[in-house]
Amino acid sequence: MNNNILVKINNVSFHYDGQLVLDSINLEIKRGEFLGIIGPNGSGKTTLLKIILGLLKPDKGSIQLFGQDIKVFHDWSKIGYVPQKAGSVVTHFPITVEEVIEMSGNKNEVTDALTAVDMEKHRKRLLNELSGGQQQRVFIARALALHPELLILDEPTVGVDVDSQAKFYQLLRDLNTKHNLTLVLVSHDIDVVAHEVNEIACINCKLICHGKPKDILKSDFMEKLYGKELRFVVHGH
C-alpha cells in the first residue's frame, strides 16, 4: 500500500439522468499536493468531488481513499470538506463561530482550529455578522478541527471580495507548505489556479490534462478544455 497516494480514482464514470457527466476518469492525488481542478461550467468538477467524498456513487470504476476501497473506508476524519455554498451561508438563526467549529470536533480543538485561520478573536461572534471571506475561514476551521490529512474545497471564493481572496489563498498556501496538508481545490478561476496550486487537473467530462501549471496552461490544452483559444498573460501580484 503506497501511503503517498491519498486518493486513487480508477476509471470512474458517472451519469446524471442518462447524460454522461464523467467519462473514464483516472487520477491520483498524492500527499503534499496542492491540486487545482479546473474546467468549464457543467464539466463534472463538483460531481467528481462528491464521488471522492462518498456523496455520489460512480456508475463505473472505483475510488480508493488512503489505500482502502471507499466502500469500506470509515476514517472520514482524515478528509476535511469545505462545500461550495459555505461563503454564502444565510443563517436565519443565531449561531456563533465557536458553535460551528464544535459541530465537527470537540471543544479542545476549537482554539487551535480558529488560530490556524486567524479567527480566534471572532469566536463568540454570530456567523451572520461576518463577511463572506470570514465565514469561509470559519468553515475551513471546522474542517481543520478534526486534523484531516486531506482538505477538499469546492469553489471556495465564490462571493468573496478580492482582498479577502488574496488572504484566503495565503492561508491555503501556509496550510499546504507549513502544515503539509494536501489540498484539492475546485475552481473556475484559471488565474487563481495558475498562481496558487502546484498540480492541475483539467476536467471536461474526461480528464483532459494533468500536471504542473507551467506545462498545462498552454493554449492547446486550454482550447481542448474550454473549446476556445485562450491566451495567458502571466503577471505578478
Place this chain on the structure above:
Amino acid sequence: MFEIFQYSFMIRAFLAGIMIAIIAPLIGNFLVIRRLSLIADTLSHIALSGVAIGLLIGSQPLLTTIILTTIASIAIEKLRTSKNIPGEAVLAMFLPGGLALSIILISLAHGFNANLFSYLFGSITTVEKNELWLIFGLGMVTVATIIILYKKLLYASFDEESARVSGIPIELVNTTLIILTAITVSLSMRVVGVLLIGALMIIPVITAMQVGKSFKQSTYLSVGFALISVIIGLVLAYYFNLPAGGAIVLLSLGIFGFVATFSHTLTRILAIRSHE
C-alpha cells in the same frame, strides 16, 4: 391565589404543560434551522386521524396518535430523501391528506363529539394519570435523545452535506428527529390541541431567535418563553375561564411581540450577562 394547586387535575395540567413546554421548543429549534416549521402542522393534521382511529376502536387516542404520526413522519422523510421531492412539497401533500383521512374516520365514528373537540382545541385539565405518565416517560426519552445527539442533530440540520462527509449517519439522525417531532406533536395535543401544536413548537423559538446570542442561548430562551406561556396561560385559563390552549398560544404571541419590539435592549442585557 394558590387555591389553583389544591385541585389534582390542575396539578396534572401543570405537570403535563411543563413537560410539553420543555420538549416542544427543543424540537422546534431544529425544525426552524431546517426550514421545516410547517411539519408540526402537517403531523398535527395526521394526529387528528390518530385520534379518530383511537375513538373509533375504543383505544387510548394518545397511543394511536403516536403510532400513526410516527409512521407518517417516517414516510415523509423517506419521500423527501428518496424521491428528491422538496420538503415543503411533501408536507403540502401530507397535510391535506391527513385532514382528509381524519374527516372520513370521524364520519365513521359518527361525527364530532366532545371528546374530539378536546383533542382539536386541547383539554389540559382533563389529562388523566396514565396519560401524564406517558407524557412524562416519552418526554424524558425525547430530552435525553436530544442531549445525546445534540451535536449530530445540529450539524445535520445546519449543513447536511458536510455532516454526511464527516461520517454522521444522516438518515438515522434525520429519522430520529422526525420521530421525536411526531411524538412531541402527539403529546402536545392535550395541552394546546391539534390545531395549535405548531404554535407551541415554533413561536417560542422564533421569539428566542430575536435576542439569542448563540444557538445554545436561543434554545434555553425558547424553553423559558414556552414555560412562561404555559404556566401563566394555565393560570389565566383557570381564573378567567378561558380555553387553556388559546390562552397559552396568545400569550406566546404576546411575548414575541414584546421581545421583537424591545429586541435591541434585551439583546444588550443578554450580551452583558453572558460577558459577566
